[in-house]
Amino acid sequence: xxxxxxxxxxxxxxxxxxxxFINSDIVFSQIITKNDIENSGIVRISEVLLLIDDSxxxxxEGFTWKASINGLSSYQNQNWIIKIDDVRYYRNLFDxxxxxxxxxxxxxxxxxxxxxxxxxxxxxxxxxxxIHFHTDRSVESKNxxxxxxxxxxxxxxxxxYNTVENHxxxxxxxxxxxLSIRNKFNVNDFQIITSFIGHSHCFSDSKLRKRNEYSITDxxxxxxxxxxxxxxxxxxxxxxxxxxxxxxxxYSDKYPFFLESLGREIPTYSTFSNIGYKNEKIxxxxxxxxxxxxxxxxxxxxxxxIYNFDFDWNLHIVTSTLELEQQNxxxxxxxxxxxxxxxxxxxxxxxxxxxxxxxxxSRYFINDKFEIDASLKIVTNKKKYVPKTSLSQIxxxxxxxxxxxxxxxxSNLPEENPNLLYWSKNGYNLLEVNGFDYIFExxxxxxxxxxxxxxxxxxxxxxxxxxxxxxxxxFQNLNLEKQSYTFNNETFxxxxxxxxxxxxxxxxxxxxxRLKQNINQNFNHIFFFSYQxxxxxxxxxxxxxxxxxxxxxxxxxxxxxxxxxxIGIIFNYFSKTKWSNYNQIEGESYNISxxxxxxxxxxxAIKTTNIKIQxxxxxxxxxxxxxxxxxxxxxxxxxxxxxxxxxxxxxQISFDI
Amino acid sequence: MIIExxxxxxxxxxxxxxxxxxxxxxxxxxxxxxxxxEFGFEAGSEITENRYHEYxxxxxxxxxxxxxxxxYGSFELxxxxxxYKAKENKAxxxxxxxxxxxxxxxxxxxxxxxxxxxxxFVNHIxxxxxxxxxxSESEISLNINSQVKYNFLGNYKFIAGIKYSTMYTFHKxxxxxxxxxxxxxxxxxxxxxxxxx
Numbered sequence: 001x002x003x004x005x006x007x008x009x010x011x012x013x014x015x016x017x018x019x020x021f022i023n024s025d026i027v028f029s030q031i032i033t034k035n036d037i038e039n040s041g042i043v044r045i046s047e048v049l050l051l052i053d054d055s056x057x058x059x060x061e062g063f064t065w066k067a068s069i070n071g072l073s074s075y076q077n078q079n080w081i082i083k084i085d086d087v088r089y090y091r092n093l094f095d096x097x098x099x100x101x102x103x104x105x106x107x108x109x110x111x112x113x114x115x116x117x118x119x120x121x122x123x124x125x126x127x128x129x130x131i132h133f134h135t136d137r138s139v140e141s142k143n144x145x146x147x148x149x150x151x152x153x154x155x156x157x158x159x160x161y162n163t164v165e166n167h168x169x170x171x172x173x174x175x176x177x178x179l180s181i182r183n184k185f186n187v188n189d190f191q192i193i194t195s196f197i198g199h200s201h202c203f204s205d206s207k208l209r210k211r212n213e214y215s216i217t218d219x220x221x222x223x224x225x226x227x228x229x230x231x232x233x234x235x236x237x238x239x240x241x242x243x244x245x246x247x248x249x250x251y252s253d254k255y256p257f258f259l260e261s262l263g264r265e266i267p268t269y270s271t272f273s274n275i276g277y278k279n280e281k282i283x284x285x286x287x288x289x290x291x292x293x294x295x296x297x298x299x300x301x302x303x304x305x306i307y308n309f310d311f312d313w314n315l316h317i318v319t320s321t322l323e324l325e326q327q328n329x330x331x332x333x334x335x336x337x338x339x340x341x342x343x344x345x346x347x348x349x350x351x352x353x354x355x356x357x358x359x360x361x362s363r364y365f366i367n368d369k370f371e372i373d374a375s376l377k378i379v380t381n382k383k384k385y386v387p388k389t390s391l392s393q394i395x396x397x398x399x400x401x402x403x404x405x406x407x408x409x410x411s412n413l414p415e416e417n418p419n420l421l422y423w424s425k426n427g428y429n430l431l432e433v434n435g436f437d438y439i440f441e442x443x444x445x446x447x448x449x450x451x452x453x454x455x456x457x458x459x460x461x462x463x464x465x466x467x468x469x470x471x472x473x474x475f476q477n478l479n480l481e482k483q484s485y486t487f488n489n490e491t492f493x494x495x496x497x498x499x500x501x502x503x504x505x506x507x508x509x510x511x512x513x514r515l516k517q518n519i520n521q522n523f524n525h526i527f528f529f530s531y532q533x534x535x536x537x538x539x540x541x542x543x544x545x546x547x548x549x550x551x552x553x554x555x556x557x558x559x560x561x562x563x564x565x566x567i568g569i570i571f572n573y574f575s576k577t578k579w580s581n582y583n584q585i586e587g588e589s590y591n592i593s594x595x596x597x598x599x600x601x602x603x604x605a606i607k608t609t610n611i612k613i614q615x616x617x618x619x620x621x622x623x624x625x626x627x628x629x630x631x632x633x634x635x636x637x638x639x640x641x642x643x644x645x646x647x648x649x650x651x652q653i654s655f656d657i
Numbered sequence: 658m659i660i661e662x663x664x665x666x667x668x669x670x671x672x673x674x675x676x677x678x679x680x681x682x683x684x685x686x687x688x689x690x691x692x693x694x695e696f697g698f699e700a701g702s703e704i705t706e707n708r709y710h711e712y713x714x715x716x717x718x719x720x721x722x723x724x725x726x727x728x729y730g731s732f733e734l735x736x737x738x739x740x741y742k743a744k745e746n747k748a749x750x751x752x753x754x755x756x757x758x759x760x761x762x763x764x765x766x767x768x769x770x771x772x773x774x775x776x777x778f779v780n781h782i783x784x785x786x787x788x789x790x791x792x793s794e795s796e797i798s799l800n801i802n803s804q805v806k807y808n809f810l811g812n813y814k815f816i817a818g819i820k821y822s823t824m825y826t827f828h829k830x831x832x833x834x835x836x837x838x839x840x841x842x843x844x845x846x847x848x849x850x851x852x853x854x
């Protein structure tokens with residue numbers, strides 16, 4: 001009842017305040033520039049998650065990552081949005097959003113916008129964060145080639161000791177390579193961009209290799225991931241209209257898909273493809289119409305495995321968007337139609353659904369110091385309507401100081417996060433068929449959350465920026481997985497029935513501080529600290545948030561030297577975490593190079609330092625870099641049964657001609 | 658406790674080195690940047706023994722390098738070949754070819770004598786020689802190098818030095834070498850200078 005009244009209040013406030021709106025962009029966002037990426041010592045696109053100020057991350061093999069961005073979701077509900085150049089990419093597969101399957105590399109990125117406060121941004125209502133990659137689409141040169149190659153190795157293998165009895169350990173001669181080539185061709189009004197990416201990722205961790213080599217039955221011993229990704233974009237620019245056609249495809253063979261409910265990886269053939277068309281038409285000096293249609297295809301096919309496990313997953317998604325942008329009462333109004341269809345041999349009760357989404361956004365300047373932004377999105381599956389709404393205010397104290405606040409209420413239909421639970425309810429009994437218990441209540445409840453952010457921003461002078469942030473999140477009716485794993489000696493993996501508990505509630509609070517100092521144009525450094533805690537909630541909610549580090553600390557320093565030499569150092573600290581669903585594996589062990597190493601449900605704090613030294617040659621056309629990740633060789637893991645990461649180094653060469 | 662203190666000291670040393678390197682570069686300026694290339698050739702052997710030498714004899718090594726001056730100190734590129742004979746039935750023979758990239762600084766001692774200290778990052782390609790086949794391993798190490806150089810004739814220098822290396826394998830491998838050799842300096846050809854700048 002309180003929530004309904006709150007929503008009515010927000011809606012009426014929004015309706016009253018729309019008169020006198022003018023168009024401009026309010027963003028509660030973080031911008032990660034190409035320079036930030038170049039100096040950070042990251043090599044894979046998924047590692048951009050490590051550069052987001054307020055994100056906590058995990059990866060169990062270094063290729064597939066999960067993130068909790070700004071406390072908007074736990075590691076369950078990975079429904080943060082991915083966009084590249086204003087095109088949405090549907091990469092969510094059983095609650096895994098894999099950035100490494102995108103058709104771009106780090107080198108292609110011009111900048112990344114991170115939206116981490118709920119609200120309407122680029123036609124999407126941001127609920128759990130949005131990562132928007134922008135690539136270089138400039139038209140200065142007629143024909144431009146760029147390429148990128150990175151190769152490296154992770155330390156910690158046996159090396160020459162592999163020839164000595166009882167001293168061998170997983171041998172990783174190389175990590176990568178990641179190879180990419182891109183051509184941008186401009187002729188008349190047309191721009192044609194083609195690219196190709198080849199990427200290998202090798203498992204360096206002993207237990208991970210053992211688990212995967214056991215499950216693969218085609219006689220291969222190499223355990224790792226290989227993927228290719230070609231893409232094509234054609235843009236036609238005219239005076240008042242722009243057309244864009246994009247097509248891309250990512251394919252990975254022997255992708256070891258890790259499903260938490262299974263406690264192990266299952267090798268698969270994984271495919272993501274996108275074909276889309278969009279246009280933007282300027283209809284007057286104050287109005288613009290955007291329309292788009294996108295088709296996405298996500299597939300998981302069977303790869304020979306000892307469990308005979310077959311995902312048989314062929315998901316087709318068609319979305320169509322129509323949006324009006326104007327400098328008027330309502331600055332953005334639009335409608336999205338989405339159709340999802342799952343093709344599989346599992347007997348489904350329902351193999352498709354439709355979603356219709358209506359949204360609008362407005363901004364109102366009360367006076368020159370106070371402005372309000374309001375957004376609303378209504379989503380329906382034709383049976384039920386749910387709202388998503390946000391209200392933000394910016395109060396400008398003076399030229400140097402601002403206070404921003406944002407409040408939002410978001411309710412979700414089960415179709416909006418069509419994960420394993422949703423499709424299992426509709427007959428996709430993947431786990432039951434393969435002998436795993438998967439227990440859930442029927443019907444699935446609609447989840448909702450209430451968020452509040454208060455931000456103080458101060459650019460004390462041109463050398464010094466401070467951002468102080470306080471947040472509150474209240475989650476209602478969550479559907480969370482509950483497991484209690486035991487170790488399976490024969491398969492080197494972990495077994496547990498999975499129970500979905502519905503109606504879980506909980507609240508978290510967080511404070512964060514970001515300081516940036518530009519000492520001079522050649523040297524700047526950034527300090528970030530945040531503390532997050534679940535303050536109230538059901539036991540399952542609290543234990544779920546114990547998997548997310550309470551404290552995060554990061555320090556980044558960028559230094560430019562003579563002759564185009566740049567040095568970047570980044571340090572990240574994530575405090576210890578506790579994984580109560582793995583309590584029963586305490587004391588289980590595995591052997592590596594005659595040493596016994598124990599599994600644990602309590603993970604120690606993670607401290608990583610990356611350093612990158614970069615030199616540009618031939619008028620900046622060629623760049624060579626040396627990257628060292630985990631400089632102090634701290635042995636750390638993100639996940640109780642995940643890989644441990646050691647010191648790794650990479651040589652990176654790129655060209656832009 | 659002693660190990661923890663040692664680890665903290667190691668980290669402090671690396672950080673101190675990086676920050677000193679970065680900070681001095683902010684203020685240093687010279688017109689000798691990339692002006693010369695010093696080519697060197699050395700030969701030597703391992704000095705001390707440790708756990709590694711329970712399985713292999715002391716290594717015998719040859720080393721070559723090129724050093725170019727930078728705004729502060731010099732950048733160096735090096736190649737080293739080392740052979741390790743395995744102790745009977747305990748391991749396999751090894752050949753190690755490494756390429757290194759580093760930075761160092763010369764300190765004049767007397768008129769013709771200088772002390773050159775450097776730190777370098779090294780990539781090793783190790784050939785493991787089995788009876789019927791050869792396999793390879795790729796590893797990295799961090800080297801600390803100290804050389805005394807005596808300018809005995811024109812652009813020629815006599816070199817005597819020691820090198821300490823830590824290889825980051827599961828069981829870390831430490832090597833300490835002595836080297837004796839000779840170096841020769843030339844003016845950097847214009848096309849190389851243009852490329853580097």
